[in-house]
Amino acid sequence: GNSVTQMEGPVTLSEEAFLTINCTYTATGYPSLFWYVQYPGEGLQLLLKATKADDKGSNKGFEATYRKETTSFHLEKGSVQVSDSAVYFCALRKGQAGTALIFGKGTTLSVSS
Amino acid sequence: DGGITQSPKYLFRKEGQNVTLSCEQNLNHDAMYWYRQDPGQGLRLIYYSQIVNDFQKGDIAEGYSVSREKKESFPLTVTSAQKNPTAFYLCASSRDSNTGELFFGEGSRLTVL
Numbered sequence: 526g527n528s529v530t531q532m533e534g535p536v537t538l539s540e541e542a543f544l545t546i547n548c549t550y551t552a553t554g555y556p557s558l559f560w561y562v563q564y565p566g567e568g569l570q571l572l573l574k575a576t577k578a579d580d581k582g583s584n585k586g587f588e589a590t591y592r593k594e595t596t597s598f599h600l601e602k603g604s605v606q607v608s609d610s611a612v613y614f615c616a617l618r619k620g621q622a623g624t625a626l627i628f629g630k631g632t633t634l635s636v637s638s
Numbered sequence: 639d640g641g642i643t644q645s646p647k648y649l650f651r652k653e654g655q656n657v658t659l660s661c662e663q664n665l666n667h668d669a670m671y672w673y674r675q676d677p678g679q680g681l682r683l684i685y686y687s688q689i690v691n692d693f694q695k696g697d698i699a700e701g702y703s704v705s706r707e708k709k710e711s712f713p714l715t716v717t718s719a720q721k722n723p724t725a726f727y728l729c730a731s732s733r734d735s736n737t738g739e740l741f742f743g744e745g746s747r748l749t750v751l
Contacts, residue, residue, distance in 0.1 A: 557738050568642070568728055568742030569681075614680065618738035625671055625696065626738050630680035 527552045529615050531629035538605055538636050546600040546632045548589075548615035556617040558582075558591055558598040559626065563612040572600075572613070605636045640665045644729050644743035651716075651723070651750050659714045659746045661729035669735040670712035674698060675726040675745070684727075687712055688735040716748060724750045 532547040550556065557576045561569040573582030578593035587602045598615060615629040645660045663670065669688050673681040683696030687706040701720025706712055712731075716723045726747050730740040 559738050561740075566744070568744045569730075569740070570742070571739050574738065616738065624735070625683050625686045626740060627683075628673075628681040630678060 527556070527617065527619060527627050529617055529627055529629035531613075531615050531632050534631075534633040536632060536634045538634070540607055540636055540638050541604045542636075544600070544602040544605045544609075544634065546613055546615075546634070548598045548600065548629060550596050550598065550615075550617050552596075552617055552619060554619060555593075556619050558589070559616040559618070560587070560589055560598070560600050561614040561616060561628075563614065563631070565611070569614060605634070607636050607638050610634055610636045642729060642731055642741055642743035644727075644746050647744065647746060649746060649748050651748060653750055654718045656715055656717050657723075657748065659716070659727055659729075659748070661712045661714065661743060663710055663712075663731045663741075665731055665733075665741060666709070667731035667733050667741070668709070669732045670706065671730040671732075671740065672696075672702075672704065672712070672714045673728045673730065675728055681728065684714065686735075723748055 528551045530549050559574045560572040562572045563569045573584045575582040575591035581590045589600045612631045612633050614631045616626045642663045651657045671686040672684040682698050685704045687693040703715045728745045729743045732740050
């Protein structure tokens with residue numbers, strides 16, 4: 526079936542460090558891929574997305590590239606800030622109409638100054 | 639301001655009682671969703687609705703019920719048949735069911751005493 530696997534956290538970094546959170550997926554066809562972020566005490570917010578192979582999604586300094594050959598959508602940021610501390614979720618949506626998102630288990634990022 | 643409003647934010651229930659969580663949106667979105675979030679398990683889909691008067695079961699629908707009588711409202715009832723109801727519940731909406739861009743509420747935390 527369709528699924529998303531994320532690296533387990535927590536990920537602990539110092540401010541200005543480089544961030545990578547790995548995400549791989551299993552799906553038939555050509556899913557759309559997403560990263561959502563959940564700040565403490567809040568609901569999720571869409572961070573970025575990519576709808577086809579080799580697309581790069583970007584927002585707020587974060588980037589992720591849709592790699593069909595490796596079925597991956599790793600999240601990266603060149604220099605993290607304390608305010609980036611949150612839980613990050615990778616998700617996919619199959620190409621069929623009417624299908625809801627499938628989420629990974631989430632990766633907690635903690636950035637210290 | 640447009641958005642999704644969930645209430646109550648915190649709810650306590652005795653075993654054997656049904657409880658209804660409210661979700662209202664003023665974004666004029668067709669599709670609405672309920673997810674359950676547990677530590678270490680990410681988000682799991684309970685029910686979703688693509689349009690008024692229609693809804694489909696998600697991966698963990700047992701012990702839950704929903705209705706979609708109005709476009710802006712999608713209440714979730716946690717019944718006494720749900721064996722482990724203590725969790726954080728998130729409601730979301732999207733323009734339609736063909737997009738993965740979900741807008742989330744701030745969540746409702748249910749604790750069964």
